[in-house]
Amino acid sequence: MTDVSTDFESRLGACPACDVAPLAGRLARSGPVRGDVILSLPTAHCAACITDVERALSAVPGVRAARVNLSLRRVVVDAEGVTADDLIPVLDRIGYEAHELDPGALTATAADRQGRDLLMRIGVAGFASMNIMILSVAVWSGADAATRDLFHMISGAIALPTVAFAGQPFFASAWRALRAGRLGMDVPISLALILASAISVFETWNSGPHAYFDGVVMLCFFLLVGRYLDYRTRAVARSAAEELTALEVPRAILLRDVAEETVPVADLRPGDLILVRPGGRVPADGVVTAGASEIDRSLLTGESVPVAARPGAALSAGEVNLTGPLTLQVTAAGRDSSLSRLTALVAAAESARGRYTSIADRASRSYAPAVHLLALASFLGWLWLTRDVRVAVNVAAAVLIITCPCALGLAVPAVITAASGRLFREGLLIKDGTALERLAEVDTVVFDKTGTLTMGTPQVAGADLDAEGRAVALALAGGSAHPLSRAIVAGIEGQAAEVEDLREVPGYGVEARWQGNPVRLGRADWVGADDEAPGAATWLRIGSRVHRIDFTDSLRPGADKAVARLRHAGLRVMILSGDGAGAVRDIAARLGVEEWRAGVTPQEKAATVAELSAQGRHVLMVGDGLNDTAALASAHASISPASALDAARVASDMVLVGRDLGPVADAVGVARASIRRIRENFALSILYNVVAVPFALAGLATPLIAALAMSLSSVSVTLNALRLR
């Protein structure tokens, strides 16, 4: 927390696209790295999980070793010639969700070194404070004359190098703050460390009764612990963000003189011909020149029904190709693509959130000047009273040591660490340090529909089929990987009929011969049905009969519970969707949400959120698509599922790792509880200061009182934070 005022570089920048683009580009260029495969395991949580996963992976031929890291929920597989695509099904079979991560983006980074560096400093400060404390206890219990001086000297010999080494993070950050003309938390801390060390050396030299070496080193120790907790939280958040970018590696297949070449998306130029395989994401805006297929544009527009793509059709980056291979002529790539144009909208919205000042910021802003004034006043007061510089400096140092922001430095990081640890266990990653605080203020929740409240995968809603029809439908659907076909296989009971000449016609459907007659399953115009009713449907033709099979989107698990609990907590819940009115009304009715709007454009979503904010409401936006991105960025707080587009995940503060939507409701509760704890912690540490500062001002503060106030306040603040877990 003490870092908040100085560590802006660690925050995500104002423009998420700018953050993502270079990283994504680096990923694409680096390609596969060494033999290591890293998989993310969002559901692993216990000893049995470790054993299961490691055993299953070790059994795969070619795998030399597999080691699970439960803290990061990852498994590192040392395997030559084995790819993640071979390993993910293995884990899926034993019931673990796994996603590929790019090792290039996740190798030990500078941040990792920073963490070990901090731990080392904590270790040294801890060692020094224990040893000095042993000597100090002797001094407090009445050692005097030569013995006391000797003990002070030994303490000083331990303390001075320790402060020089362990205090570096504070000195460095205080120096940065001063050069920028600001007074952060670290300026009074550094001043206290230096002044107290100097006066203690002076006192030891002159055989004085009080030396603050114990207090100085303890101050270092507690503050480093706070700094380390703060670092951990941000490291987890950062690695989460890295993991999410690592999930999607943007490459494109370029057709150059008939040869296929895989290139980073950033290298595409307008006019290039690219190939988009079935199941692949369209890497750039373009016009279809060859091939026929269907396109899922739910992430861009929220529509849940696939759209046909024929030569001449214009596609946007981010859409998913479903059935057949498509050749595309690029019309706009990189910065000019529609994806980038939408993220420009995000950049404008993002700056609004950057202005949010956290509780810690506000506290440190008023704290630093107050402490400096208090110390200066006590120095001048005592100088005027006694005309003795030595006494005056002693008192000023005691004031600085006692008002040290030990507890303040721990108050926020300890709570945030406990809260984010708890939410992480439930499957929610917090990406931004102030996200919990903002989440606690939320009073309105806006959900996107497709991909957020629903899984984005269709489910059979109804079909007017007899046993024969079901058998034929199953047989035809079994021959295709189209989402609607998969839904039929999963959703219709019965035995598949025997069919011949089964073939998929990309962009239209599946056809075959059954008992000598041609049968077709697919789009209405192709099957020969007149498609008058709206909604997602596919058609089955057997001879001259035509059957309609209806689909609805399946609800995300936990969606109903999350909505119910949010409403129970007194929050206003709304649905804003780009999908058609029928589908949205259906989902809203199933969830019991009265306020919903359908056919909303991305701009309208952002405008609605802005309008709500203008009414003084604090909006939590939950969404996954590109059409939600601007709204996610302009909302007071935002959550997106891990299946979301990377632009949406970058724009949001929190990411749901699992499939369940339930943690959204938990998160609001935990956020409110943690803000309560932070306030309690501030109250506690202020209380300790109110009791101890008069002693210091009166010149009665001994190193014993300083040590007591410091450790008692730090420990009680930490314990209070741990109640959250």
Place this chain on the structure above:
Amino acid sequence: MEVLVYLIPVSLGLGGLGLGAFVWALRNRQYEDPKGDAQRILSDEWDDRPKP
């Protein structure tokens, strides 16, 4: 008070030993996965012989 001549170096030495052990553990990457290590001890898979 002559005893201090031994006791202080002894106490510093013991503390230094602890610090050394901590640095060793840190270098050995024993703080990489605290949660996993806490759970691994519950597994009985390699109880009879060490993992090859």
